[in-house]
Amino acid sequence: MAASLTVVVAVNPMASFGHRSDVGPRAIERLRAAGHTVVDVGAANIELLRRETERAVAAGADALVVVGGDGMVNLGANIVAQTPTPLGIVPSGTGNDIADGLGIPLRDTEAAIDALLDALHRPPRVIDAGLVRHGELSTWFAGVLSAGFDATVNERANLMTRPRGRSRYVFALLRELATLRPIHYEVVADGVPFETSAMLISVANNRSLGGGMRIVPHAGFDDGMLDLFVVARMSRLRFLRVFPRVFSGTHTDLPEVSFRSVRSITLSAPDVVAYADGERIGPLPVEVSVVPGALRMLA
16 A cells, blocks of 8 residues: 555444543544544444445545444445455454454554554455345344344343443343243255254354354354354253353354354344344344455454
């Protein structure tokens, strides 16, 4: 890339519930100090922020940088997927799984901005993305689509203001355990139909979700595949006992856990809502497919 660039920076003012509101201004300050032209986009709500960011990128941008968590990465991915515009991340959200999977520093803002500034002068990293078709709509995701207990936990966690960080997802999970039950899914994986009774199903492009739950430790951003992750029926007590292993990725040998590499998958189940990158998609059924090389990342 050229030495001086036009960079659109979209900042989520409520990332980490506003506790890291200094991250956006610091990123903008350093980009400008490095000689780049910055278009600063901020808005009171996510939908307005999405529209303003789309307008700013369409007006001409060499790169889009999002400041926030996985929800902001999802916003950016849905603007720049299958375009030449690369996407950068300065993580400051509650869940920063996509940034973590890309090797972007999470707990050191200055190091994350250093990595961004360096990446602006290198060829972008090309990665796959998932495309979800739901009803008449299509939505991109970069990380993980959840369609079961994990999505229910995500929905509850999004409504909670405390505690901060990944422990919020653990508390939400404990609350949801009271109604935990297996779900009957109808699945079509690469054209092959099957049915399963499962606690949860996820379709992963990234290794983790929920602030560090490494559900598919071997997932790759650039392997041209998605990973279907299924947790079969088990008791609540056993689920509670084995759940902590997901943070270290040591759950993969459990008899109830299975993985399958897929290019496309259709998920159907009653009363189940899908989430992607922590953002609500809508009720099943959904059709999910991988689009190799759909995103250019500054990482």
